[in-house]
Amino acid sequence: MKKLLLLVLSAFFSLPLLADWIRINQLGYAPHSCKVAVWCNKEQDTLKYFELVNARTGQVVFKHAAGRAAGAYGPFRQTSRLDFSSFTKTGQYYLQAGGAKSPVFSISDTVYKGTADFCLRYMRQQRNGFNPFLKDSCHTHDGFPVYGPDSVFVPVSGGWHDASDYLQYVTTSANATWHLLAAYRDFPKVFTDSLQANGLSGNNGIADVLDEAKWGLDWLVKMNPQDDRMYNQVGDDRDHQGMRIPRQDTNFYGRGLERPVYFCTGAPQGLLKYKNRSTGIASTAGKFSSCFALGTQLFAGLQSSYAATLRHKAKAAYELGMQHPGVCQTAPGRSPYFYEEDNWTDDMELAAASMGGPYLTDARTFARQEPVTPWLGQDTARHYQWYPFINPGHAELARLSKGAQRDTLMRYYKEGIERVWHKASQNAFYRGIPFIWCSNNLTVAFAIQCYWYRQLSGDDTYIQLEQACFDWIFGCNPWGTAMVYGLPQHGDTPADPHSSFTHLKQYPIDGGLVDGPVYTNIFRNLIGIQLQEADEYAEFQSDLAVYHDDYGDYSTNEPTMDGTAVLIYLLAAQENAAMSKGYTITQGGITRMDSSRKEIALVFTGDEFGEGLPHINNVLQQQQVKGSFFFTGNFYGNTRFQQPVKQLYANGHYLGPHSDKHLLYCDWQQRDSLLVSQQQFTADMQANLSKMQQLGIDTAKVHTYIPPYEWWNNSIAAWSAKMGLQIVCFTPGTGSNADYTYPQMGASYKSSEAILQSVKAFERNRPAKLNGVILLIHAGTDARRKDKFYLQLNTLIRYLKQQGYSFKKVDELVI
Structure with a gap:
């Protein structure tokens, strides 16, 4: 309501209204992230420069030319991007440009700390069955089956309410469950344990995000009670008969407190006026299966019997999907609105x-059938027509693929991103997402696709587009408002959402992501919308799109459970990146240093081969460069290599472990499948460190290591952390790690000249060039490789120095 107050005061006192504004990410910015604001003007002025001001001292600490005049957008006649990414000092600041001054914001490694956990509050508040926020239960009588072969009661109480109504869909609940599971798998350090599984106070030894994911998993198990029984929905739009607290639901369906539970038939459904266009079961079956499969991996070491149940159900649900290809849409009733999902592959x-293993062939076949999610780059789509709004399957499959197969999947992601970028590059907000219903959900999903592409390909071409989507959600948009209830705490955030909790009881719905702006022509044609108060964002509405912080607008201001769950993944990724001080983190390991700095780490590994050590040592001494060496216990214990190792240590190079027996920690095809126990891992690493100590190496200063085969997962990273060790590894795409290959390996073989050109191409073609790159070279190779790349080390270092790079040891990379 802050802008409404300004409008009222301006009218009352005849004050001139503002003509320009600066839109920022109200959460703040991490020091090593992209930091961009947008200047907006209602005249046709242009901007030459902007200033960053220390909010405490009033001192200008950074002055820079404004971005090009980007022209009109929405309510504004002129806009410009203000890029201050190169400024990394922490503190409280504001921007000033033209006649505008931004709100104060933070630059800090902790700006996103706790935000993912904060949004979990909304998920818990949406719980069906026992609700820990209300400390009460609801919908315990669900439900009676419709369309199915049986007529007996189906016990499906649990899960989450979908939005501000109390409907429940596998479509959205499974997507939410998967993202919560993936968030914990990918960013375990971000989440805390402060609650019990039921959501009440008191920790239980399991991260709260995993407790919440299990709440969703448990409901999915109920909705898939037998191998040939699968339900898709609880309730229908007869639910929409006024606002009420969940426990106040009454007899809307003619069966007392029971609600209908829709059986998956693979045919069109709709009990009242309208029907959907269902053609099969696979879209729902695939969602069941992926959640059960990921749940199997995460609960295998926590609740083995539960994991076994999930493993069986993952396979059974997948087989049912194979038997019934097609889409299983949600069922409408009296109104024409439903989730019109049209894709299933x-x-x-x-x-x-x-599920991995033998299923990967199927996965690649399905990947080819929908390489690019169809809405990407389009101006419109039907409601939830292409859902989930991005394809996580490409990322999961890429993690299990190498070479050309991996490159193909990244090309699919890149093509989709390019389609959006083609539109986004034309405006200052870098906005290429259509303003259809739930545009915020599309925005956070697309930001995750950009993130996965960047992480898996090493290509940061689209990092500003990725960040712009994130910034949009937290205030860098025409309305200057964050789109998450209560986040940030002192920001401009939704105050009057379309929610019974806030409207009837004034309960806060902390962490809920609202639907977001829609095209103005969509808003004007929706049924039953009537604003309840004066529009505090009136001066920022336009013929392009509208957003209202008003209970009466269910199209732009209704929070959704699935959008919030996807945002939780994105927030966890942001917090993890901020914690990582600008490093690129893959499965808990550092695979690139700060890409804003012209620094490179040269790392060397060895197990059975080490004939190149004397040459490597001499070159490093001549060039006055320090390197980092990681050897197995086999290597440290080999008398042929002990004198060169001692010389490396004496010369000030870093020496670390590489596992004692060069163990393979996890499956090549299914990375989350461990091949060692924690006890085996720990014993092997301790043996490696012991052999280092025998050579006089002070292992108390050893805090980083490279895993054997350069292959690990989050579990290995967590076990490493408990030993005080941080995983580091080479930067993907640089190509130097291929120096172990030899001609008899066929197409895998890379000559030293090809490797050198690969490094130069990386420097030439990547936006961040070789900044922060970790280059891996083997200390020795199989005798069948005659063309030793370590003999090119002098040439490589001279080239890197000519490009202006300095060199860093990895013992400085502990996070």
């Missing part, structure tokens, strides 16, 4: 990739 791809 993406769901089956994710399921097959999640």
Whole structure:
């Protein structure tokens, strides 16, 4: 309501209204992230420069030319991007440009700390069955089956309410469950344990995000009670008969407190006026299967019997999907609105990739059938027509693929991103997402696709587009408002959402992501919308799009459970990146240093071969460069290599472990499948460190290591952390790690000249060039490789110095 107050005061006192504004990410910015604001003007002025001001001292600490005049957008006649990414000092600041001054914001490694956990509050508040926020239960009588072969009661109480109504869909609940599971798998350090599984106070030894994911998993198990029984929905739009607290639901369906539970038939459904266009079961079956498969991996070491149940159900659900290809849409009733999902191969791809092993062939087949999610780059789509809004299957499959197969999947992601970028590059907000219903959900999903592409390909071409989507959600948009209830705490955030909790009881719905702006022509044609108060964002509405912080607008201001769950993944990724001080983190390991700095780490590994050590040592001494060396216990214990190792240590190079016996920690095809126990891992690493100590190496200063085969997962990273060790590894795409290959390996062989050109191409073609790159070279190779790349080390270092790079040891990379 802050802008409404300004409008009222301006009218009352005849004050001139503002003509320009600066839109920022109200959460703040991490020091090593992209930091961009947008200047907006209602005249046709242009901007030459902007200033960053220390909010405490009033001192200008950074002055820079404004971005090009980007022209009109929405309510504004002129806009410009203000890029201050190169400024990394922490503190409280504001921007000033033209006649505008931004709100104060933070630059800090902790700006996103706790935000993912904060949004979990909304998920818990949406719980069906026992609700820990209300400390009460609801919908315990669900439900009676419709369309199915049986007529007996189906016990499906649990899960989450979908939005501000109390409907429940596998479509959205499974997507939410998968993202919560993936968030914990990918960013375990981000989440805390402060609650019990039921959501009440008191920790239980399991991260709260995993407790919440299990709440969703448990409901999915109920909705898939037998191998040939699968339900898709609880309730229908007869639910929409006024606002009420969940426990106040009454007899809307003619069966007392029971609600209908829709059986998956693979045919069109709709008990009242309208019907959907269902053609099969696979879209729902694939969602069941992918959640069960990921749940199997995460609960295997926590609740083995539960994991076994999930493993069986993942396979059974997948087989049912294979038997009934097609989409299983949600069922409408008295109104024409439903989730019009028209794609299903993406769901089956994710399921097959999640199960891995023999299912990967299927996954690749499905990936080829929908390489690019169809809405990407389009101006419109039907409601939830292409859902989930991106294809996580490509990322899951890419993690299990190498070479050309991996490159193909990244090309699919890149093509989709390019389609959006083609539109986004034309405006200052870098906005290429259509303003259809739930545009915020599309925005956070697309930001995750950009993130996965960047992480898996090493290509950061689209990092500003990725960040712009994130910034949009937290205030860098025409309305200057964050789109998450209560986040940030002192920001401009939704105050009057379309929610019974806030409207009837004034309960806060902390962490809920609202639907977001829609095209103005969509808003004007929706049924039953009537604003309840004066529009505090009136001066920022336009013929392009509208957003209202008003209970009466269910199209732009209704929070959704699935959008919030996807945002939780994105927030966890942001917090993890901020914690990582600008490093690129893959499965808990550092695979690139700060890409804003012209620094490179040269790392060397060895197990059975080490004939190149004397030459490597001499070159490093001549060039006055320090390197980092990681050897196995086999290597440290080999008398042929002990004198060169001692010389390296004496010369000030870093020496670390590489596992004692060069163990393979996890499956090549299914990375989450461990091949060692924690006890085996710990014993092997301790043996490696012991052999280092025998050579006089002070292992108290050893805090980083490279895993054997350069292959690990989050579990290995967590076990490493408990030993005080941080995983580091080479930067993907640089190509130097291929120096172990030899001609008899066929197409895999890379000559030293090809490797050198690969490094130069990386420097030439990547936006961040070789900044922060970790280059891996083997200390020795199989005798069948005559063309030793370590003999090119002098040439490589001279080239890197000519490009202006300095060199860093990895012992400085502990996070």
